[in-house]
Amino acid sequence: MATARTAYRTCPLCEATCGLELTVEDDRITRVRGDDEDVFSGGYLCPKGAAFGQLEHDPDRLRQPLVRRDGELVPASWTEAFAEVDRLLTPILRDHGPDAVAAYMGNPNVHNLAGGLYAKPFLKALRTRNVASASTVDQMPKHVSCGLLYGDPLAIPVPDIDRTDLLVMLGANPRMSNGSLLTAPDLPGRLDALRRRGGRLVVVDPRRSRTAEDADLHLAIRPGTDALLLLAVAWTVLDEDLVRLGRLAPFVAGLEDVAPALDRFTPEAVAGPTGIDAGTIRGLARDLATTERAVVYGRIGTTTVRYGTVTSWAVDLVNLLTGHLDTPGGAMFARPAHVPDRSGRPPFRTGRWTSRVRGLPEVLSEIPVATLADEIETPGEGQVRALVTVAGNPVLSTPNGVRLDAAIASLDAVICIDPYVNETTRHAHVLLPPPGAMHRSHYDVAFYGLSVRNVVNYSPPVVPLPDGRPDEWEILVTIAGIAAGQGPDVDVDALDAFVARTLLDQLVRNDGSRIAGREPDQLWAMLDGRRGPERLLDMLLRAGPYGDGFGAVADGLTLAVLEGQPHGIDLGPLEPRLPDNLATASGKVEAAPASVLADLDRVADALDAPEDGLVLVGRRHLRTNNSWMHNVPMLTKGRDLCTLQVHPDDAARLGLSDGDEARISSRVGSVVAPVELTHDIATGVVSLPHGFGHDLPGVVQGVARSRPGVNANVLTDEEDLDVLSGTAVLNGIPVTVETVVTVPA
Numbered sequence: 001m002a003t004a005r006t007a008y009r010t011c012p013l014c015e016a017t018c019g020l021e022l023t024v025e026d027d028r029i030t031r032v033r034g035d036d037e038d039v040f041s042g043g044y045l046c047p048k049g050a051a052f053g054q055l056e057h058d059p060d061r062l063r064q065p066l067v068r069r070d071g072e073l074v075p076a077s078w079t080e081a082f083a084e085v086d087r088l089l090t091p092i093l094r095d096h097g098p099d100a101v102a103a104y105m106g107n108p109n110v111h112n113l114a115g116g117l118y119a120k121p122f123l124k125a126l127r128t129r130n131v132a133s134a135s136t137v138d139q140m141p142k143h144v145s146c147g148l149l150y151g152d153p154l155a156i157p158v159p160d161i162d163r164t165d166l167l168v169m170l171g172a173n174p175r176m177s178n179g180s181l182l183t184a185p186d187l188p189g190r191l192d193a194l195r196r197r198g199g200r201l202v203v204v205d206p207r208r209s210r211t212a213e214d215a216d217l218h219l220a221i222r223p224g225t226d227a228l229l230l231l232a233v234a235w236t237v238l239d240e241d242l243v244r245l246g247r248l249a250p251f252v253a254g255l256e257d258v259a260p261a262l263d264r265f266t267p268e269a270v271a272g273p274t275g276i277d278a279g280t281i282r283g284l285a286r287d288l289a290t291t292e293r294a295v296v297y298g299r300i301g302t303t304t305v306r307y308g309t310v311t312s313w314a315v316d317l318v319n320l321l322t323g324h325l326d327t328p329g330g331a332m333f334a335r336p337a338h339v340p341d342r343s344g345r346p347p348f349r350t351g352r353w354t355s356r357v358r359g360l361p362e363v364l365s366e367i368p369v370a371t372l373a374d375e376i377e378t379p380g381e382g383q384v385r386a387l388v389t390v391a392g393n394p395v396l397s398t399p400n401g402v403r404l405d406a407a408i409a410s411l412d413a414v415i416c417i418d419p420y421v422n423e424t425t426r427h428a429h430v431l432l433p434p435p436g437a438m439h440r441s442h443y444d445v446a447f448y449g450l451s452v453r454n455v456v457n458y459s460p461p462v463v464p465l466p467d468g469r470p471d472e473w474e475i476l477v478t479i480a481g482i483a484a485g486q487g488p489d490v491d492v493d494a495l496d497a498f499v500a501r502t503l504l505d506q507l508v509r510n511d512g513s514r515i516a517g518r519e520p521d522q523l524w525a526m527l528d529g530r531r532g533p534e535r536l537l538d539m540l541l542r543a544g545p546y547g548d549g550f551g552a553v554a555d556g557l558t559l560a561v562l563e564g565q566p567h568g569i570d571l572g573p574l575e576p577r578l579p580d581n582l583a584t585a586s587g588k589v590e591a592a593p594a595s596v597l598a599d600l601d602r603v604a605d606a607l608d609a610p611e612d613g614l615v616l617v618g619r620r621h622l623r624t625n626n627s628w629m630h631n632v633p634m635l636t637k638g639r640d641l642c643t644l645q646v647h648p649d650d651a652a653r654l655g656l657s658d659g660d661e662a663r664i665s666s667r668v669g670s671v672v673a674p675v676e677l678t679h680d681i682a683t684g685v686v687s688l689p690h691g692f693g694h695d696l697p698g699v700v701q702g703v704a705r706s707r708p709g710v711n712a713n714v715l716t717d718e719e720d721l722d723v724l725s726g727t728a729v730l731n732g733i734p735v736t737v738e739t740v741v742t743v744p745a
């Protein structure tokens with residue numbers, strides 16, 4: 001009889017970082033519960049977390065590499081697979097240079113330790129300028145605006161949801177997403193607590209989302225016009241002399257340029273395009289300015305639009321003007337335990353290079369994924385001939401997926417690190433499956449920087465890695481070694497030691513770290529024999545703001561300390577971090593970045609844009625996360641999630657009934673989806689979720705294929721961008737909708 005044991009692990013399936021209590025029998029997870037003792041989540045669990053075991057034990061999950069032979073993907077040993085990577089990549093790199101190999105890093109990279117710590121050295125080894133990630137799909141505008149405001153694109157303030165009395169939320173649905181660029185387990189419970197303590201929730205969204213249902217006020221804004229609303233709120237705060245910078249006043253630059261730049265965006269001017277009357281906008285501005293603890297938070301609906309960077313800036317501008325930036329109950333910066341107090345990087349700028357074909361500026365060393373197909377299709381020096389994907393499915397998750405799908409199929413080499421044969425990896429020449437989450441250690445490198453409390457938690461592997469199977473970080477290091485010309489027999493330990501020593505050298509040079517100026521050789525000798533991510537994490541924790549400074553600080557954090565705390569350590573509520581956290585050249589918050597103010601002319605065009613025609617927006621469901629959980633039976637049962645939501649008034653005009661098949665068409669493509677009539681969506685707006693469309697030939701995901709849905713990114717337009725960030729418009733796409741006439745047989 002199998003012996004059951006209990007293991008604790010942070011859930012890696014979304015940004016909320018909940019603690020899981022796993023029952024393990026014979027190396028199988030037989031039960032999943034929320035960890036009641038987790039210092040952050042306190043037992044909370046959503047349906048995705050409950051499905052952790054099913055995801056791990058999915059029979060369609062690859063456990064052995066696949067290599068393309070005679071057109072077919074066939075099983076291979078790891079030795080054969082890495083030899084094939086070398087055979088394919090090395091000549092391309094030699095003959096065409098590093099830019100001929102593009103890389104796409106999918107969203108799950110930020111949910112695992114290997115991706116968090118080894119993606120950077122991996123990409124550095126590839127030396128290509130053609131890198132794109134899921135960040136360029138939906139969050140780069142926030143990085144750009146924060147880079148311009150604070151000098152550090154990763155310094156993203158989060159709403160201090162547990163202490164605020166007024167939360168104004170735009171384009172976010174945390175009752176379904178569980179938070180985005182906002183790490184807070186049990187967000188539904190936290191929103192309930194806000195209301196219970198007398199606080200108010202205002203939701204701005206074209207859909208009456210699940211979050212909007214429980215709001216004190218729901219403003220059904222016209223998609224893509226959040227910038228206009230926020231600019232009018234800021235204009236009102238300035239016009240009515242409601243500005244209060246408080247403690248930050250000496251640390252703000254450029255404020256004198258803001259008022260003249262906003263003079264066009266009065267509440268009356270934006271009322272028509274936004275669909276929100278001027279009185280409501282003025283009232284919102286006054287509420288924000290006069291409520292002691294208030295905050296504006298914007299997410300997907302504010303970043304996947306034509307003016308995403310302006311909108312993201314405007315969110316922070318309103319918080320700044322109303323005295324709610326870097327104050328309890330406002331928008332605050334987390335203090336992650338593994339990040340030195342100052343970034344150590346030069347002040348932020350974009351456009352250090354531009355993409356070859358469309359000349360789009362680099363941001364955070366990435367080009368927009370919206371131009372990846374251009375780079376593959378367009379002949380000439382620097383043409384992309386090979387693609388390496390890591391945990392990514394850009395055919396489903398990036399704009400104009402049909403075009404990108406065809407472009408990827410034309411490549412000389414496609415190397416994928418992924419556990420599934422999905423819509424993108426079906427084109428792979430080599431498919432390298434990483435071990436499942438239960439075989440890997442975990443620490444949330446990305447999300448403790450976006451957390452509403454300062455917490456820290458480390459999870460060791462739940463089940464040991466089977467013999468002969470490389471960990472994900474070892475796969476990345478091996479490909480990095482191949483790209484560096486070492487051939488397929490890479491000395492992983494030597495290369496890993498190089499990565500670790502490079503990091504240590506950087507940490508001692510960073511004057512914000514707890515080991516600044518120390519002798520690296522001495523510190524290197526103090527490391528305790530770990531390898532891989534554990535060695536890197538231990539160094540980061542020890543050099544970080546709560547660290548032991550390699551023995552310099554009594555009771556400071558080390559990885560060994562975390563290993564003794566399986567439910568995590570609560571490091572306390574968020575505390576003000578400005579001006580110390582600023583990395584701008586001026587040392588101040590740059591309230592009026594020139595590039596953002598220049599883009600206001602483009603935003604002003606929306607004031608006169610006619611309001612005709614339907615526009616498409618996306619939506620999330622609690623049981624899904626982009627494209628990668630549709631093969632889990634317990635998450636896919638129940639009603640069809642991939643429906644086109646249509647308001648009954650629009651449906652009547654279009655001759656559509658509930659359950660009809662409708663053809664949705666945009667500039668770039670069309671799909672057919674079943675109609676769901678609902679009053680929860682504004683007239684003039686239709687909604688289709690993303691991440692579906694699993695019926696392409698060759699996909700090996702039996703459950704997902706049984707309910708494939710349609711790919712919303714057949715409709716999204718790779719040409720329609722937020723110019724400052726290169727992020728494509730995914731919300732507010734002009735579409736036509738018509739009934740599909742079935743011809744009787």
Ligand code: SF4
Nearest residue numbers: 011014017018046049
């Ligand atoms: S909310 Fe996110 S982290 Fe928490 S259990 Fe669900 S998927 Fe996991």
